[in-house]
Amino acid sequence: MLDAVIVGAGFAGMYMLHKLRALGLTARVFEAGTGVGGTWYWNRYPGARCDVESMDYSYSFSDELQQEWRWTERYAAQPEILKYANHVADRFDLRRDIQLETRVTRAVFDETTSRWDVETDRGDRVSARFCVMATGCLSDAQVPDFEGLDSFEGTWYHTGRWPHQGVDFTGRRVGVIGTGSSAIQSIPIIAKQARHLYVFQRTPNYSMPAQNAPLDAEYERRVKAAYADFRRQARESRVGFVTERSGDSALAVPAAEREREYEKRWSRGGLGFSAAYADLLMSKDANDTAADFFRAKIRAIVRDPAVADLLCPTSYPLGTKRLCVDTGYYATFNLDNVTLVDVRKQPIEVITPKGVRTGGVEYAVDDLVFATGFDAMTGALLNIDIRGRGGRRLDAEWAGGPRTYLGLTVEGFPNLFLITGPGSPSVLSNMIVSIEQHVDWIADCMSHLRARDLATIEATLEAQEAWVQHVNEVGHMTLYPLAPSWYMGANIPGKPRVFMPYIGGVGVYRQKCDEVAAKDYEGFALR
Ligand code: FAD
Ligand code: NAP
Numbered sequence: 090m091l092d093a094v095i096v097g098a099g100f101a102g103m104y105m106l107h108k109l110r111a112l113g114l115t116a117r118v119f120e121a122g123t124g125v126g127g128t129w130y131w132n133r134y135p136g137a138r139c140d141v142e143s144m145d146y147s148y149s150f151s152d153e154l155q156q157e158w159r160w161t162e163r164y165a166a167q168p169e170i171l172k173y174a175n176h177v178a179d180r181f182d183l184r185r186d187i188q189l190e191t192r193v194t195r196a197v198f199d200e201t202t203s204r205w206d207v208e209t210d211r212g213d214r215v216s217a218r219f220c221v222m223a224t225g226c227l228s229d230a231q232v233p234d235f236e237g238l239d240s241f242e243g244t245w246y247h248t249g250r251w252p253h254q255g256v257d258f259t260g261r262r263v264g265v266i267g268t269g270s271s272a273i274q275s276i277p278i279i280a281k282q283a284r285h286l287y288v289f290q291r292t293p294n295y296s297m298p299a300q301n302a303p304l305d306a307e308y309e310r311r312v313k314a315a316y317a318d319f320r321r322q323a324r325e326s327r328v329g330f331v332t333e334r335s336g337d338s339a340l341a342v343p344a345a346e347r348e349r350e351y352e353k354r355w356s357r358g359g360l361g362f363s364a365a366y367a368d369l370l371m372s373k374d375a376n377d378t379a380a381d382f383f384r385a386k387i388r389a390i391v392r393d394p395a396v397a398d399l400l401c402p403t404s405y406p407l408g409t410k411r412l413c414v415d416t417g418y419y420a421t422f423n424l425d426n427v428t429l430v431d432v433r434k435q436p437i438e439v440i441t442p443k444g445v446r447t448g449g450v451e452y453a454v455d456d457l458v459f460a461t462g463f464d465a466m467t468g469a470l471l472n473i474d475i476r477g478r479g480g481r482r483l484d485a486e487w488a489g490g491p492r493t494y495l496g497l498t499v500e501g502f503p504n505l506f507l508i509t510g511p512g513s514p515s516v517l518s519n520m521i522v523s524i525e526q527h528v529d530w531i532a533d534c535m536s537h538l539r540a541r542d543l544a545t546i547e548a549t550l551e552a553q554e555a556w557v558q559h560v561n562e563v564g565h566m567t568l569y570p571l572a573p574s575w576y577m578g579a580n581i582p583g584k585p586r587v588f589m590p591y592i593g594g595v596g597v598y599r600q601k602c603d604e605v606a607a608k609d610y611e612g613f614a615l616r
Pocket of ligand 2: 138139140141227233248266267268269270271272274289290291292411413414432437460461462463516575580
């Protein structure tokens, strides 16, 4: 009889397991992959690396771990992050409670026992008091339903399901479909190998240079000397890492000064750009100044004005789709062996045996790369048949979009916890900071139940409705809902359009969660 089942062995599931063991609780982790690491296990495409700096994008729960681990680059590449995940699994002896190659298919709350009955595709049937979904916000890879894909005679890949042995594109004609973060990281590298690369772009993205480099030893020394304080500041920040944040309006400063500020941030590289002015994500006029700066940069890098034009985003404000971070992306379109194909005006009609047809033209390719993203935030959860009290189904409850209390729990589903669920800062933050905050909160909650000899915790409908309304209200105070992004569910045909993450900020949100706990779990029914 387990205390907890944890679904997923990425950074969330691994830390949850470690934390529960420390409480003396028994837990089993089920993971669909053949190894740990989640995102960094699956996304092995060329160029995959983090876009939050490694000194930030790492666990803080163990000082020994953060002191002994050495990152080699400012932004670590996928193999190094995967090595880190495996190191954590070994260092904290996690593997003995992780069952790999096992997908959880069903989780049903039994009201007579107040326990979760969990089933897997390998025939496991386990009962646990708590069920923790560490299934990942970006783990349900999506290949669009293109007609003819079955007939394609070449090989096709999805960036989020990349072959472990790697792929050598040398001398081949390659098509990449999509121009989001995954495409933007992989395109410059694939272009160097391929005989010819066709990039099929539906919507151009705003991408910042990473300015990646070997990790500066002096910087590493300084951070490690004061790591506790560095982490505290990250937890209290808006996005889970510290970045120079201005309180000014972009419209209140002279154009030349604004330009200097944007230039400074461009040279520094990375995601801090949107913090240049307080209203960049609140006012369209303010945002336009930054978007103009980006478009001018693209035009300065890309030699063919028609190609530059196509690469310039114009249909949504900067930052309202996830800002991308690249190494040499725009310059790749100056190469003779790279062709940008606009599939906005003329969508992909069909995948033929030999390639891709759009606008009546067939582009012959040997390999196709789908960099087409994920059913984000809800996909992996709703792939599981989750049933709460009275047989209520999560997919039915969420038919109009996800509804949670604090992004952690769902009314009608006692003792079920979501790590970085919809309605929490999650994907708008340094995810490891948000993961650690959720895991710590969930563990404290379980301790509280044990200390008070309580069987279940469940969000009240009233608290959930108020939270959903708050999440919506603050989301709609920003420019985010103007973009047809995966934050809005817009990348999946038929998915309800709801702004899913909570934009109130990591620090503010943490405070709110702590207050709820301090007020004897306000908004929850404890039984
Ligand atoms: P995941 O790492 O997604 O792990 C979830 C695991 O659950 C997966 O291994 C999956 O196989 C498993 N699973 C799902 N459903 C089931 C089931 N039914 N049964 C069994 N197992 C299941 N975030 C940042 O903050 N900074 C970055 O730089 C950054 N870069 C990213 C780069 C890429 C290419 C992608 C795709 C995402 C990136 N992210 C980044 C987001 C990233 O997903 C998180 O940072 C973090 O790794 C999520 O950890 P997790 O454990 O919550 O989820
Ligand atoms: P994504 O941002 O959702 O991008 C998917 C791309 O595929 C978009 O360009 C989309 O075009 C295109 N697309 C989808 N369906 C299409 C169709 N039918 N026809 C033509 N084009 C189609 O996915 P992603 O690039 O994998 O990134 C997802 C998220 O993961 C990121 O936003 C980020 O949070 C994280 N990530 C981070 C990094 C990093 O730098 N560390 C790297 C990769 C991923 P439209 O825009 O028109 O829909």
